[in-house]
Amino acid sequence: MLNVDHLDVWFGKPPEVFHAVRDASFHVAEGESFGLVGESGSGKSTILRAITGLVDSWSGKIEVAGEAIHGRRRSKGFHRTVQMVFQDPYASLHPRHSVDRVLSETLKLQGMDDIDARIDRLLAQVGLGSGFRFRYPHQLSGGQRQRVAIARALAAEPRLLLLDEPTSALDVSVQAEILNLLADLRRDRGLTYVMVSHDLSVVAHMCDRLAVMRAGQVVEIMDVATLRAQAPADQYSRDLIAASLGYARS
Amino acid sequence: MTITTREWLLSDAPQTRRQARLGALYQGWLTFRANKLALVGLVILILLVLIAIFAPWISPKSPFAQNLGGRLQPPSAEHWLGTDALGRDILSRLIHGSRITLFIVGTVALVAPVIGLFIGTLSGFLGGWVDQVLMRITDIFLAFPKLILALAFVAALGPGIGNAVLALALTSWPAYARLARAETLSIRKADYIAAARLQGAGPMRLLVGHVWPLCVSSLIVRVALDMAGIILSAAGLGFLGLGAQPPMPEWGAMISDGRAFIMDFWWVAAMPGLAIFVVSLAFNLLGDGLRDVLDPKGAKE
Amino acid sequence: MTAPLLSVRDLRVNFPTRSGVFEAVRGITFDLGRERLGVVGESGSGKSMTGRAILGLVRPPGKVTAERIDLQGQPILNLPEDQMRAIRGQRISMVMQDPKFSLNPVMTVGAQIMEAYRLHARATRAEARQKALDMLAAVQIRDPQRVFDSYPHEVSGGMGQRIMIAMMLAPDPDILIADEPTSALDVSVRTEVLRIMDRLVQDRGMGLIFISHDLNLVAQFCDRVLIMYAGRVVETLAASDLHNARHPYTQGLLNSLPRLDTAVDRLPVLKREASWRDAEILTPQPGGL
Numbered sequence: 076m077l078n079v080d081h082l083d084v085w086f087g088k089p090p091e092v093f094h095a096v097r098d099a100s101f102h103v104a105e106g107e108s109f110g111l112v113g114e115s116g117s118g119k120s121t122i123l124r125a126i127t128g129l130v131d132s133w134s135g136k137i138e139v140a141g142e143a144i145h146g147r148r149r150s151k152g153f154h155r156t157v158q159m160v161f162q163d164p165y166a167s168l169h170p171r172h173s174v175d176r177v178l179s180e181t182l183k184l185q186g187m188d189d190i191d192a193r194i195d196r197l198l199a200q201v202g203l204g205s206g207f208r209f210r211y212p213h214q215l216s217g218g219q220r221q222r223v224a225i226a227r228a229l230a231a232e233p234r235l236l237l238l239d240e241p242t243s244a245l246d247v248s249v250q251a252e253i254l255n256l257l258a259d260l261r262r263d264r265g266l267t268y269v270m271v272s273h274d275l276s277v278v279a280h281m282c283d284r285l286a287v288m289r290a291g292q293v294v295e296i297m298d299v300a301t302l303r304a305q306a307p308a309d310q311y312s313r314d315l316i317a318a319s320l321g322y323a324r325s
Numbered sequence: 326m327t328i329t330t331r332e333w334l335l336s337d338a339p340q341t342r343r344q345a346r347l348g349a350l351y352q353g354w355l356t357f358r359a360n361k362l363a364l365v366g367l368v369i370l371i372l373l374v375l376i377a378i379f380a381p382w383i384s385p386k387s388p389f390a391q392n393l394g395g396r397l398q399p400p401s402a403e404h405w406l407g408t409d410a411l412g413r414d415i416l417s418r419l420i421h422g423s424r425i426t427l428f429i430v431g432t433v434a435l436v437a438p439v440i441g442l443f444i445g446t447l448s449g450f451l452g453g454w455v456d457q458v459l460m461r462i463t464d465i466f467l468a469f470p471k472l473i474l475a476l477a478f479v480a481a482l483g484p485g486i487g488n489a490v491l492a493l494a495l496t497s498w499p500a501y502a503r504l505a506r507a508e509t510l511s512i513r514k515a516d517y518i519a520a521a522r523l524q525g526a527g528p529m530r531l532l533v534g535h536v537w538p539l540c541v542s543s544l545i546v547r548v549a550l551d552m553a554g555i556i557l558s559a560a561g562l563g564f565l566g567l568g569a570q571p572p573m574p575e576w577g578a579m580i581s582d583g584r585a586f587i588m589d590f591w592w593v594a595a596m597p598g599l600a601i602f603v604v605s606l607a608f609n610l611l612g613d614g615l616r617d618v619l620d621p622k623g624a625k626e
Numbered sequence: 627m628t629a630p631l632l633s634v635r636d637l638r639v640n641f642p643t644r645s646g647v648f649e650a651v652r653g654i655t656f657d658l659g660r661e662r663l664g665v666v667g668e669s670g671s672g673k674s675m676t677g678r679a680i681l682g683l684v685r686p687p688g689k690v691t692a693e694r695i696d697l698q699g700q701p702i703l704n705l706p707e708d709q710m711r712a713i714r715g716q717r718i719s720m721v722m723q724d725p726k727f728s729l730n731p732v733m734t735v736g737a738q739i740m741e742a743y744r745l746h747a748r749a750t751r752a753e754a755r756q757k758a759l760d761m762l763a764a765v766q767i768r769d770p771q772r773v774f775d776s777y778p779h780e781v782s783g784g785m786g787q788r789i790m791i792a793m794m795l796a797p798d799p800d801i802l803i804a805d806e807p808t809s810a811l812d813v814s815v816r817t818e819v820l821r822i823m824d825r826l827v828q829d830r831g832m833g834l835i836f837i838s839h840d841l842n843l844v845a846q847f848c849d850r851v852l853i854m855y856a857g858r859v860v861e862t863l864a865a866s867d868l869h870n871a872r873h874p875y876t877q878g879l880l881n882s883l884p885r886l887d888t889a890v891d892r893l894p895v896l897k898r899e900a901s902w903r904d905a906e907i908l909t910p911q912p913g914g915l
Contacts, residue, residue: 114812115783129519154525167516171538173345180534184524206338209345214337217669227520246668246839248896251882255893273812280884280893303887318813320886322820322846335645355644 076235076267077103077126082135084118084125084291095121096133097291105234108261108268110278110285112315118291119271120162123237127159139235155185158228162240164220168212174198174223175208181230197226202256218249225256236261238270242277254281275319279303287312353618363614369607377423386414388421388574397590407592409582415596418574422597425575426604429490429559430552436494438544441501446536448502449509450528460506466499472558479567486575489568493558497551501544508540542619549612553605560601576601630657631800631833632680632718635693639675639857642687650675650688652857658801662827662834664844664865667854668879673837676854677803680835681720682710698800716746719794723806725786729778735762736774739793746797761792765822784815788822795826801833802826809839820847841868841879853879861908873908874899 084096096118103109111119124130126137131147138144140156161167168177178194187193195205201222212220221241228236241257242250254277261268272278278285279302287294287309295309305316335352339345357363376383385405392412400407406415448459466474478492512518513536521535560577562568569575576597583594639651651672656663667673679690682705695703702713714720722728730738739758743749749757755774762770765788778786787807794802804823808816824847827834838844844851845868853861853876861873871877878896 114814127519127523129522149525151525154523157523159520159523161516161520163516167520169517169521169535169538172517172535173342175342175345180521180526181524184526206340209339209342210337211345211349224520227524231524247841247879248668248882251884251893251895254884255895258892276884276886279886280890303889305886314814316886318817321842322817 076105076107076140077109077269078136078138079122079126080136080138082122082125082133082137084121084130084133086130086132095291096125098135099286099288099291099293101286101293101296103235103267103269106265106267107284108270108282110282111269111271111288112273112275112278112285113288114273114315116290117288119288120239121291123159123239123269123271126237127157151186155231156233157235157237158231158233159237159239160221160224160228160241163244164217164224165212165244167224168220170212173209173211174215177223177227178230181227185231187230193230197230200229200260201226202252216249217245218252221245221249221253222256225253225260229260233266235267235269238268240272241270243272243274250277257281275302275316287315356618357614360614360617362610363617366607366610366612366614369603370611373423373604373607374427376420377427380420380424384414384417384420386417388413388418389572390414397586397593399590400592406596407590409579409593410586415579415593418579419576419597419600422574422576422579422600425486425569425573426556426559429486429493430555430608432490433494433497433555434548434552437497438501438548440494440498441503442505442537442540442544444498445502445505445507446509446532446540449506450513450532450536452513456506459502463499463502466496467503469496471496472561475558475562476565476567479562484567484570486569486573489559489562492562493555497555500551501547504543504547505540508543509536512536512539546612546616546619549608549615552608552612556601556605556608629699630659631698632658633694633696634658634680635695637676637679637692637695638690639672639679639684640689640691642689649857651679654854654857654859656852656859656862658833658835660831660833661850662824662836662848662865664848664851665835665837665854666839666841666844666851666879668839670856671854672857673854674805677720677805677835677837680803681714681718682707683720712746715742715794715799716797717799718801718803719797719799720803720805721787721790721794721807724810725783725790726778726810728790729786731778734775734777735781735789739774739789739796742793743796757796758792761796762789764795764826765789765792766818767792782815784811784819787811787815787819791819791823791826795830798830799832801835803835803837805837806839807836808843841876842883845869856903858903859907860902860905863908873902875902 080100082096082099083094086093086095099118099122101109111122113119121130125133126139128147128149136143139153144153175194178197179190182190182193194208198205198207203219203222207215207219215223238257242253245253257268258281260266268281270278270281279299282299284296284298285302286296287307289311295307295312297307297312301307302316305313307313307316333344334348336344336348339348390413392408394412395408396410396412398404398408404414404416406419409415409418444459444463448456474496475492478495479488482488482491518531518535521531559568560580563575563577564581566581569578571578579597580594583590587594635655637651637654638649641648641650654676665673665676675684678684680695684690690704692703694701697713697717702710705713736755736758739761740751740754743757744754759770759774762773767773767785767788773781773785773789781789807823808819811819823834826832836844836848845865848865851863851865851868852859853873855875861871861876863871869880871880878894881894882896884893
């Protein structure tokens with residue numbers, strides 16, 4: 076579904092070039108859920124931005140559903156295959172657009188018909204009744220906003236969903252609801268997920284395999300059983316797991 | 326179960342598009358209403374509009390009728406605000422002058438911010454060389470004092486109220502362009518723009534549908550606050566004889582007429598001055614109130 | 627038992643809004659000794675507002691009322707601003723969530739620490755400078771001289787938070803209120819920052835109020851935990867007993883966390899009940915606040 080080979084992403088122009096991602100390679104099979112973990116600045120979100128064309132200074136090979144993509148331009152078909160959910164639901168919804176406007180614009184852009192019925196169906200799918208349809212973002216809680224953002228991503232009926240820390244701005248009880256929703260959607264629709272997170276337990280819960288990133292490089296790719304057993308091969312991965320288990324009193 | 330209109334409007338769960346829109350408007354009105362001074366400004370401006378509309382019916386005399394026998398009369402029962410050097414009733418001239426003031430304000434308020442919004446958002450959104458070119462042009466306009474530049478324009482185009490308005494509009498857009506560009510730069514990188522991009526939205530759609538609605542509110546506030554300055558500039562042009570031409574009852578030109586007698590016949594210059602003062606103040610108060618509504622982060626919590 | 631450092635009785639914070647009065651904090655009572663007290667709750671539970679209310683930082687139109695807030699026996703509730711300023715920083719300090727917004731971007735780190743210190747202590751520039759360097763060293767900054775001369779944008783997030791702690795601790799306060807001090811930090815840096823705070827609290831005998839949304843972290847780091855829900859404390863217990871919590875809210879929060887060591891098919895979702903808003907406070911021993 077998604078092949079990333081020798082991906083380099085950089086920012087700035089010479090002589091001040093900052094390499095956010097260096098030589099990253101990973102492959103995600105259809106229907107799989109793949110995690111990208113690492114600390115801030117490790118380049119994990121940048122990979123998603125390169126895939127979606129929000130960053131154009133990259134080299135290497137990215138293949139989505141068998142089709143190679145280049146530079147910044149993306150075809151209409153690409154947007155129908157790949158969608159993204161952003162980290163902060165307070166920043167990813169336009170403050171002056173109602174839920175109705177967000178979803179209907181999206182559906183129109185995707186060339187869908189029967190928009191009214193589709194909006195109601197989308198809202199039902201993400202666990203919001205049609206009573207939420209005419210609300211503005213400020214009339215929604217953080218969890219509800221993230222549900223709207225998920226509905227927006229689902230509107231195109233994509234096969235690959237990129238999740239950029241979808242729950243890190245939410246309370247733990249709301250996080251549980253959103254993670255359950257994402258798990259249900261994946262099961263029902265056979266979606267492929269690529270999930271970026273700094274929270275190893277969230278990744279352990281959601282993903283089948285994961286890549287550990289550090290300073291732009293993929294340190295190690297492991298399956299989730301290795302993570303749960305806390306037995307990765309790499310020292311940095313082990314340190315990361317130990318640190319995320321919490322604070323041990325000295 | 327019945328609910329009041331107020332509850333229906335303030336509902337956090339609107340059921341229809343109409344309810345959501347009206348609710349948002351009502352919320353704005355409540356915020357605006359809380360600012361008493363802004364309400365005063367709004368009332369003054371509504372009065373001004375009414376006066377302008379009904380000027381021929383409410384003005385006691387003709388604004389142009391001269392009476393050289395009764396020139397420079399002090400305020401009296403017959404001439405509430407006195408008469409000018411040609412014996413014309415000052416009150417009637419002020420009432421008719423409100424039309425000219427509104428024309429100036431209205432035209433400038435329509436033209437300048439629109440040019441500014443267009444250039445500013447385009448510049449901020451596209452960046453690169455477009456930004457460079459547009460902003461250097463803006464800088465050139467900003468490098469001259471507004472009134473001097475307007476004077477140059479009017480001198481080139483010829484005196485007259487229409488050219489004065491045009492000159493004012495042409496000299497006041499750069500400030501709006503700068504403002505719109507700054508807003509656009511902060512919006513451009515936002516996640517919701519990225520999200521719309523991922524739906525395949527093109528640059529035009531992003532600019533008009535997503536960037537503009539967020540820039541417009543701060544522009545409206547800025548325009549309302551700038552109105553006072555525009556009225557004063559227009560009056561300044563009138564005062565220098567480059568704006569409205571005699572015998573048009575433009576307030577600035579009226580002050581200019583009265584300045585020769587200001588020591589002995591103060592009301593000739595003071596009355597139009599007072600009118601300019603009140604209307605400018607009203608626009609400032611209104612702008613403050615609009616800022617509370619449209620740009621909450623700029624005012625208070 | 628010695629007198630508590632801080633004694634709070636029936637603290638309330640209200641905000642008037644268009645649709646009535648919003649009660650952000652609804653009657654909180656606790657004592658703080660020389661200990662690490664965790665305050666846990668979700669966003670909107672009033673935990674941050676509690677910290678701000680103690681320091682008199684609730685902005686109008688918010689109103690703070692309480693039966694009393696005593697700092698070592700001295701009432702500090704709604705003191706005039708000039709007296710409150712003498713207490714803030716010198717006797718009670720606060721570390722905020724994100725160091726990026728708490729440090730002045732146009733002053734060097736050293737100048738800011740010196741200023742914070744000289745505001746409260748009569749010290750010459752040289753003394754203040756020495757103190758600032760000592761404090762930077764105390765928060766495990768390897769090259770204090772270099773950091774002293776740098777600007778906030780030149781340091782990393784973890785370093786910034788250490789600088790904040792150094793600045794807050796320079797006047798030797800009795801109490802430190804830390805509002806989500808590690809939420810913006812990476813896990814590896816988080817551990818270091820916590821260790822520094824832990825040592826300082828132990829060495830100086832400070833009282834620490836540690837406000838956080840992270841139950842596991844609080845359980846591991848603190849001595850005692852208050853769990854807040856809808857502006858009230860619903861349960862208070864020893865941190866080591868957190869996993870034996872009795873209140874369904876506390877249990878629900880703990881259960882809704884995904885776990886690293888074991889797999890669950892679905893995460894249990896917290897069902898909120900209206901009765902929690904006003905129910906009895908659960909404490910392990912009666913009156914054991």
